Amino acid sequence: MLHPPLSAPDHWRHNHLGHWLRLSLERFDARVMALMARHPGVSLGLSNLAARSQLAAAHWHISRHLPPEGARLTELAQRAGMSKQAMGTLVNQCEAWGMVQREPDHLDARARRVCFTATGRAWLGAYADSVAQAEDELRQAVGAEVATVLALGLEAYSAD
Numbered sequence: 001m002l003h004p005p006l007s008a009p010d011h012w013r014h015n016h017l018g019h020w021l022r023l024s025l026e027r028f029d030a031r032v033m034a035l036m037a038r039h040p041g042v043s044l045g046l047s048n049l050a051a052r053s054q055l056a057a058a059h060w061h062i063s064r065h066l067p068p069e070g071a072r073l074t075e076l077a078q079r080a081g082m083s084k085q086a087m088g089t090l091v092n093q094c095e096a097w098g099m100v101q102r103e104p105d106h107l108d109a110r111a112r113r114v115c116f117t118a119t120g121r122a123w124l125g126a127y128a129d130s131v132a133q134a135e136d137e138l139r140q141a142v143g144a145e146v147a148t149v150l151a152l153g154l155e156a157y158s159a160d
Helices: 008-014 017-037 044-051 057-065 073-080 084-096 118-142 144-158
Strands: 100-105 108-116
Touching (some): 017 044, 017 118, 057 073, 057 084, 073 108, 084 100
Antiparallel strands (some): 100 108
16 A cells, blocks of 8 residues: 655654654664774674674663673563563673673572673773763763753653
8 A cells, every 4th residue: 555745744753752862862872882893991802793783772781781790680681671581682692792691699599690791891891981972972962051951851751
């Protein structure tokens, strides 16, 4: 079935805050990935994966949600808003890349914790540096006042 071209009343479908938020997030994440691909603290293997866009947005969940002390897979999946199975796939990939490892949980001998390796901790440091630089670039692009209002507004909007 052919659809008619968008008319002026339909313009809202591509001109709303959600659309701009999605495009902005894609641009921000792409910039962070580009910075990480060249970061001296990132291992050569991970740098090559980042440079070739082999790390997907889903892999950011490990960087964003795995606490320094580690977490059980179920906890990590809940923090990221993912199924345990999907998070397990990400953890398997990141484990193969040397970013994380599974260790026994000292509170429950039956359980395992996902923890950063030394390579993963270096990745996390590079992630912090890259996010800070991308935020600085955003401030330069839109101005400090607009960036502050944007950050405050998004924080308020995303609060529970």
